[in-house]
Amino acid sequence: MPDDTLPDDAVPDDALPAPADPGTVTVVLMGVSGAGKSTVADELVAATGWAFLEGDSLHPAASRALMTTGRPLDDPDRAPWLAAVAAWIGEQEDAGRNAVVTCSALRRRYRDVLRAGHPSVRFVHLAVPASALKRRLLARVGHFMPATLLASQIATLEPLQPDEPGVAVPGDRTPHQIAEAVLRLVAGRS
Ligand SMILES: Nc1ncnc2c1ncn2[C@@H]1O[C@H](COP(=O)(O)OP(=O)(O)OP(=O)(O)O)[C@@H](O)[C@H]1O
Ligand SMILES: [Mg+2]
Numbered sequence: 001m002p003d004d005t006l007p008d009d010a011v012p013d014d015a016l017p018a019p020a021d022p023g024t025v026t027v028v029l030m031g032v033s034g035a036g037k038s039t040v041a042d043e044l045v046a047a048t049g050w051a052f053l054e055g056d057s058l059h060p061a062a063s064r065a066l067m068t069t070g071r072p073l074d075d076p077d078r079a080p081w082l083a084a085v086a087a088w089i090g091e092q093e094d095a096g097r098n099a100v101v102t103c104s105a106l107r108r109r110y111r112d113v114l115r116a117g118h119p120s121v122r123f124v125h126l127a128v129p130a131s132a133l134k135r136r137l138l139a140r141v142g143h144f145m146p147a148t149l150l151a152s153q154i155a156t157l158e159p160l161q162p163d164e165p166g167v168a169v170p171g172d173r174t175p176h177q178i179a180e181a182v183l184r185l186v187a188g189r190s
Pocket of ligand 1: 031032033035037038039040056104137140171172174178
């Protein structure tokens, strides 16, 4: 018997409605420092014209100063920042805009803040071997994240869990290849 001939009372009372289709997608590029979040975001935004937020840009000045000294932020430091990033995501959803966000989002509880009430969010974890990360960070100039923070970032990273909306992609290909892979994933084609 096809589903559309089922009587109304065949649907259990406690059946949850499907989440509303947000109609847009927000790609949150996540991963440790040096994973290529900003670089891949540039590629994605150039290819799509989607709205873009460099998550780090919303850190209060005091937090940026702490990071410059090599001291990792603690969760109270991070809370207003995560809330600000989540609010930005909500603004894009409300405006019907697709978006790209860079945010390390290393812990599950940070990611939960970003996606709470925001069904457009798809996390893309840029996964890069530690040896390549070290090389990249040592070569990078003019950035406030010193390479000494890398070890603590790697220790902090909690990989995406099966119930989270997202996927890990290998981050050691060219930025263009990675951006293409992200767009294929978002479109549900691989
Ligand atoms: N796919 C890639 N292949 C080779 N080098 C890359 C790749 N992606 C980024 N890089 C280089 O690695 C360095 C770090 O990249 P990027 O600044 O994009 O990382 P990030 O994840 O944004 O780091 P942070 O969290 O510190 O902002 C840069 O010098 C960048 O040019
Ligand atoms: Mg960056």
